Amino acid sequence: MNKKLNFSDWLLFDGAMGTMLQNHGIKFGELPESYNILYPELIEKIHKEYIDAGCDIITTNTFGANSYKLKNYSYSVKEIITSAVRLARKAAKDRFVALDIGPIGQLMQPYGTLTFQEAYDIFAEQVKIGFTEGADVILIETMSDIYEAKAAILAAKENSPLPVFCTMTLQNDGRTLTGTDPLTMVTVLQGLGVDALGINCSLGPKEIIPQLNDILLYSKVPIMVQPNAGLPEIKDSTTIYNVTPYEFASDIKSIAELGATILGGCCGTTPEFISEVRKALDSIRPVSRHVKKITAAASGVKTEIIGEGITIIGERINPTGKKKIKDALKSGNINYLALEAIQQKDAGANIIDINAGIPEIDEEEMMVKITKEIQSLIQLPLQIDSMQPKVIEAAVRIYNGKPIINSVNGKKESMDAIFPIAKKYGALVIGLTLDEKGIPFKAEDRLDVAKKIVDCGESYGIAREDIIIDTLALTASAQQDAVKETIKAIGLIKEELGVKTTLGVSNVSYGLPRRELLNSTFLAMALTAGLDAPIIDPLDEGIKNTISSFNVLWSYDVKAEAYIKSLNDKPTPSWNLDNNIEKSL
Template identity: 55%
Template sequence: MGTMLQNMGLKLGELPEILNIISPEKIIEIHKKYIDAGAKVITTNTFGANEIKLKNSNFTVEEIIDAGLKNAKEAIKDKNCFIALDIGPIGELLEPMGTLSFEKAYEIFKRQIIQGVKSEADLILIETMTDLYEAKAAVLAAKENSNLPVFCTMSFEENKRTFTGCSAASMVMVLQGLGVDALGVNCSLGPKELESIIDEVLEIAKIPVMVQPNAGLPRLCNGNTIFDFSPEEFGDYGQKFVKKGIKIIGGCCGTTDAHIKSLVKNLENIQVKNLNYKSIRGICTPTRTVFIDEVKVIGERINPTGKKLFKEALKNGNMDYILREAIAQVEAGADILDINVGLPEINEEEMMIKVIKEIQSILDVPLQIDSNDPKVIESGLRVYNGKAIVNSVNGEDKHLEQILPLVKKYGGAIVGLTLDDKGIPSNAEERFKIAEKIVNTAQQYGIDKSDIYIDCLTLTAAAQQENVKETLKAILMVKENLNVKTVLGVSNVSFGLPNRGLLNRTFLAASLAAGLDLPIINPIDQDMMDTIKASKVLLNTDKGATDYLKSYNNKDYKIPKVEEFKKESLSNIIEKGLREEAKDATIKLLEQKDPLLIVNQDIVSALDLVGEKYEKGYIFLPQLIQSAETVKESLEVIKNRLSKDSFSQISKGKIILATVKGDIHDIGKNIVKVLLENYGFQVIDLGKDVPKEKIVEEAIKHNVKLIGLSSLMTTTVKNMEETIKALKEVNSNFEVMVGGAVLNKDYADMICADYYARDAKEAVTIAKKIFG
């Protein structure tokens, strides 16, 4: 739609969606061209029809969507064609990367969905998503407010990650779990570049996979943006994709009706391939997928049972203590964290939401939501970003009826406890019967075996010594007969006996030999982690003892205790993104060091380390932004201690940032601003849709060395070029860096920019080079 509108003279900065009302004939004409080319689904001109993007227009969301659907209906008269309500990203980053809450995002999408249903769309297409959390909000809004089929696609970059770091596997796990009718990829890349990502999706997706590539990659030609894939080449790749197993195929940026016509022609006699997908067992966050293909550790320490200090932290809302426990467990080797915040003195639901959000703002480890309250479980599943485990259900009918629908709705995995209204059976056979009931009932609710984990329950040897071996026997029976994975809280076995560590690690070894997959343990207990690592060698999952040798070749190998994490430097605090701790650490550091030294030696060095990890793909955008936000807390303390003149000495130089005329997108620019400011640069942000005259005026007024220009739309690259020209005419010493989704190094050179910043970290590198 955007490509066709640009070809028909769409004005720079003009919202395509308002043409539904002011120029409906153009929209209808475009729809008809695609229908005549052979398209079976046309998408409404409503990609950006949300209240955020329309707030400065004279039209409401309802008016735009209603007009968009009327135009589509007019175009398909007497044609065998469906209409998809097109929904794109909101245009603002969700928490914790931005300020838009998940709940607000849901309401924005809900408004669009409700109007789409009223105006009689045939299906809902949620597309070009880069944030899995935003995609989840949109899908929930669609599923909860309509009965229409829901398709959802995300946009990936050449590193096989989205802009925010989401992997293809995480996308499939989450969207499939939420119950979309088709999922896949669109935009950002051409068919050639998308092929490896498509292969990855096809391997694990149980539902139809769709793809809408761009017409290759964009490039500038005589001042105009063109795409390098001809209709013929596009059709050839379409045939290749369908042969691989793609069920729904179309085009995105740069694809005209000619591309679709070629696609249709190439698919005339092609048999759609039905795939035997690879069943996967695992859970995820957007950036980390944990496959349960060998023993994985669930950290048990975020649980108030028997932990006086943790109880006090919950009562006092001491989030810093809780986050420290989370970090310590992950650094000690936990693959998953159990989250239990149930105390009678607090609001468990509110605390569960808060703890999940806070942990996910600094760590990418998947979580296990642990509660007996269905309301708490649902709230946790709703705000969780990824696919979680729910701990737990038991064999009682009432409990199964309450929890299993929630797990199915939110696409989670479930832990089934082998107990019922009669308690925990003493023998393995009775426990197995309960396990079998849970598995069969869960499957009736549509929960796949790959998402069911059975806990055969550990009884204390102090009181029920004869029953300990029944747990091991039950694990063997479950593994051999039910084809599901197993979970076990190991340390219960030693309760009430001396030298608990000895009993714990011995029982752990026996349980692993019986087939335990997910031990719930204290990962900071070195003996327990040593047992896990040794078992992987003996059970032949650590091939060649690679990990074992890596851990123990060093004679000084040692897992740090939790207490050791409390003595960290400001640099480490910034790296971990612990905002609350940054203030106190800075105050203490100011007693010993000059403020300027703190900025240069502690803050900047920490940001450099975080940036290096980001560049190497060890961390992703959420963690990068969290560290930058942590620096803000530290700089605020320093600023308050110094006079205005003294603080100005910390500034490394002034930089102007602006999104050029005609472009209303500023997500990327805002991320660059955050990072530059935290490196000590003074940023003058001129906002979005800024005329070249304004940028020149401000550059002269503030006597800046460096101007950063952003553009997300191909149509506004020309304005970027004209802005650079105007700046250079006034002062040839002005240095200009450019960035944005549609840009690359070749574009930057063509429009005479001095530097191309592919991301926020590169912008910092450029600034440091210019200001020395």
């Protein structure tokens, strides 16, 4: 195929392969993918029926064609995928062929037994064969585990130049089996550089519509939707779907009118359905969506949007000046570090920074270990903090979600090392306002460094909303006049560059007595100037108090409910919205 995919028009996929095979008498326990070899004419015929129904792209019969699922069969992955792609290719003519990749069939660690690398290798094998045989698109679909989807996407992108589409499947609670919500799905998948993303299977088109809200709002890439032909019902021990082709097409039209552009059918759909959808789509034009750009980090199950309220980044897992952390790193006491993560989460942290940088250990190995361990214990997004690009890459590669990289700076060497990693793994990245000339004294000059970082990031394909600028708190004891420049730089950089900001707060008080006093005042100042994500010790009382009171005063804590609760104190009797308006001045 030399024709290019046209994302500005509809891209209509086919409907179900399994349903068609059932209609043609496939029995329970038969391997659908074996039909590529056993009944190639049937497969080709089904493909042709979908082509005739008007679809733009057909899906190879390779959903379960991975080495894990095939291990007890006599067919190799290579045989099946080779024959499947050739059949589709033959049927497709000038239409496109998508290499279908479904879940492996075994959960990944820590839920199951598969390691990330094993999953990657399984997917990589599929991708290489599919690409060699001439598929136009890699379709990773019906994913329940976003971590598995990440392995598949990386495998697809590292082993072929093909566009990668990824759709996941939701439970009735609106999350995937392993807990990913639609916003997190968008955050992670588009970070990984998919060309389209969306939902397939599980639900009928009507049930999918409300689940599309966040996807429609936040996805910067085209949205793909392949519903089942309604919710499945079991009748005489057979699964049936009750939505008619016309109803299905009418719902797909609604979905298309909301902004999805890549459409098709999943279980229960047949060429009749696709034919009706084609007719429906031919009567309308794709709508342009208004995409909301956000700065968001995510674990596999939780997205933290930075810039909506205060994002607390817990700083405690860092050996600098902390003997106990150093000891834990040296002795490999991961439990101690995990406990620090849990305590910070319980104290209100939204993101946990992890720094394992001591010279005595293999930092890369330790960082990977800690990252995995903490991800298995808490659901917060993590911030990978290291001076070494290779440590960062190792951790963000096996990380489940969209992490934050701490940090890049304005030095060419740093940007050239870090930005490719951030781009590839879809990480947020903290940019420190320093460069070859050091930390500029004036706020305006720090803005210049920040601009250089943002510009360079964009040249690497990183959206500016994926860069968070750290205006760098210098110590008041050594560079007192620079402190206010740090504060001024926050507002300046936000206004001029439209990026979010972070700041390691406690450095400011280094070398002075009663540091907690200076830290909490400095935090209040920085928050007032617009600081989005302070890097702090969430267990510090002064810091806690500043944050809880700031949240009241800046209306983040509506009606001061959290404030009052955290003080474990009853509101005074006069607390009453209506009464107080009168008394207020």
